[in-house]
Amino acid sequence: MLNRLTISEVTAKVSRREASAREVTQACLDQIQRVDGQVKAFLSYDSADALAQAAAIDAAIANGANHTDKPLLGVPIAMKDVLSVKGQPLGCASKILEGFTSVYDATVVEKLKAAGAIVFGRLNMDEFAMGSSTENSAYFTTRNPWDTSRIPGGSSGGSAASVSADECIASLGSDTGGSIRQPAALCGCVGLKPTYGRVSRYGLVAFASSLDQIGPFTKDVRDAATLLEVISGHDLRDSTSIPQPVPHYRGALTGNIKGLKIGLAKEYMVGGLDPEVKASVDAAVKQLESMGAEIVEVSLPHTEYAVATYYIVATAEASANLARFDGIRYSKRVDGGNPAELYKNTRGAGFGPEVKRRIILGTYVLSSGYYDAFYLRAQKVRTLIRQDFDKAFEKVDVIVTPTTPTAAFRAGEKSADPLQMYLSDIFTISCNLAGNCGLSLPCGFTKEPKLPIGLQMLGKPFGEETLLRIAHAYEQATGWHQEKSPFSK
Ligand code: GLN
Numbered sequence: 001m002l003n004r005l006t007i008s009e010v011t012a013k014v015s016r017r018e019a020s021a022r023e024v025t026q027a028c029l030d031q032i033q034r035v036d037g038q039v040k041a042f043l044s045y046d047s048a049d050a051l052a053q054a055a056a057i058d059a060a061i062a063n064g065a066n067h068t069d070k071p072l073l074g075v076p077i078a079m080k081d082v083l084s085v086k087g088q089p090l091g092c093a094s095k096i097l098e099g100f101t102s103v104y105d106a107t108v109v110e111k112l113k114a115a116g117a118i119v120f121g122r123l124n125m126d127e128f129a130m131g132s133s134t135e136n137s138a139y140f141t142t143r144n145p146w147d148t149s150r151i152p153g154g155s156s157g158g159s160a161a162s163v164s165a166d167e168c169i170a171s172l173g174s175d176t177g178g179s180i181r182q183p184a185a186l187c188g189c190v191g192l193k194p195t196y197g198r199v200s201r202y203g204l205v206a207f208a209s210s211l212d213q214i215g216p217f218t219k220d221v222r223d224a225a226t227l228l229e230v231i232s233g234h235d236l237r238d239s240t241s242i243p244q245p246v247p248h249y250r251g252a253l254t255g256n257i258k259g260l261k262i263g264l265a266k267e268y269m270v271g272g273l274d275p276e277v278k279a280s281v282d283a284a285v286k287q288l289e290s291m292g293a294e295i296v297e298v299s300l301p302h303t304e305y306a307v308a309t310y311y312i313v314a315t316a317e318a319s320a321n322l323a324r325f326d327g328i329r330y331s332k333r334v335d336g337g338n339p340a341e342l343y344k345n346t347r348g349a350g351f352g353p354e355v356k357r358r359i360i361l362g363t364y365v366l367s368s369g370y371y372d373a374f375y376l377r378a379q380k381v382r383t384l385i386r387q388d389f390d391k392a393f394e395k396v397d398v399i400v401t402p403t404t405p406t407a408a409f410r411a412g413e414k415s416a417d418p419l420q421m422y423l424s425d426i427f428t429i430s431c432n433l434a435g436n437c438g439l440s441l442p443c444g445f446t447k448e449p450k451l452p453i454g455l456q457m458l459g460k461p462f463g464e465e466t467l468l469r470i471a472h473a474y475e476q477a478t479g480w481h482q483e484k485s486p487f488s489k
Pocket residue numbers: 129130131132154155174175176177178179180207314425
């Protein structure tokens with residue numbers, strides 16, 4: 001049962017030597033053996049390596065290491081297949097990187113290791129983080145642990161499913177337009193997208209560099225605070241990381257939210273919102289009010305343009321970032337007699353349909369003659385969206401919204417219609433365009449079938465402490481996080 005524990009529980013137990021890092025790691029590996037045939041969260045994992053890392057941590061504990069110095073002591077943490085871990089495969093769930101092995105650790109991975117974590121496993125995702133369901137993985141679709149006929153969300157579907165099926169204690173993912181918050185909502189765990197620049201992107205395979213952030217998936221809010229504290233900070237190897245001190249995030253979890261102002265964005269509570277999702281979010285707002293928060297209506301008038309803006313900015317950046325996968329460097333190569341044919345053949349065979357669609361779209365919006373009409377205009381709308389948030393945050397401390405318009409949908413339901421898939425990110429995308437922070441946590445369940453519903457909280461730039469404080473107080477008052485998926489044993 002050690003795999004069911006939270007980070008705080010594992011580190012306390014391991015420090016007191018009531019369990020060893022090896023036992024905790026073995027419990028996670030056993031759970032993967034038992035359930036991953038159905039959940040399909042992992043693309044691969046190396047048991048021997050995970051156990052060797054655990055043994056090294058147990059040796060350090062024998063020499064006096066404790067969880068005050070190492071806040072992730074003995075905690076197995078699994079990685080989305082977009083993060084570089086030296087010596088482990090790095091594939092972005094794409095055929096074009098098949099067989100590629102990382103040659104260095106991402107900054108976040110270095111930090112996890114230094115904090116005593118066991119960094120293991122490659123978690124499934126939509127190819128190059130493009131998607132909302134993991135159906136765009138070149139390998140297989142991850143399943144929602146609450147109902148395996150449904151998708152776990154995406155693009156970090158494996159990161160969310162593995163945590164909610166208790167196959168690991170926590171995981172990391174990346175969020176460009178909702179890829180942490182949306183799967184966390186659909187799988188019933190906590191997912192946090194930090195402020196742009198809070199966490200170094202060094203060692204994260206870039207999708208859209210001005211939007212991407214790495215963040216944690218955890219079983220409760222305290223664990224999210226712990227992980228954020230470890231992975232945050234300025235890094236000379238990522239010039240967009242911001243030299244701002246890292247607060248003691250766990251210290252912000254006071255349980256007291258009296259007098260804090262919570263914004264309700266009227267534009268987020270309309271059209272296409274499932275009635276059960278709306279009812280849960282309404283109830284959550286009442287709960288926060290009963291705990292002493294003040295509810296204030298705010299307006300984010302440019303919300304309706306967010307999806308269109310995102311699909312111009314993100315695809316433009318992706319088309320540039322993915323140019324590096326050319327058949328010369330990295331992995332796959334399909335020869336063609338001359339370089340032009342080699343590029344064409346390699347990229348034609350290596351990328352899946354969604355990635356190709358985005359490269360074509362991104363190349364188009366950047367091409368001469370269309371740049372002003374699309375890309376430049378999208379940048380201007382992006383500024384307006386950021387100004388909406390700046391204005392709203394003059395009045396409130398956080399903004400509360402549903403994370404997704406519906407609970408988890410069925411595999412296959414939207415995969416034939418990219419626009420429907422894109423629209424499922426309507427509530428999460430603005431936060432990336434604005435660069436502020438956001439979190440999703442469970443706020444209830446649908447009745448039949450029982451599926452998790454996520455509450456999104458959006459914070460000011462570098463407002464993670466307030467975000468975590470409110471989320472933690474809400475979680476402790478409601479206890480939704482204690483509900484476990486059928487695979488959690
Ligand atoms: N679902 C969005 C997309 O397909 C967001 C993905 C992400 O955040 N990586 O682009």
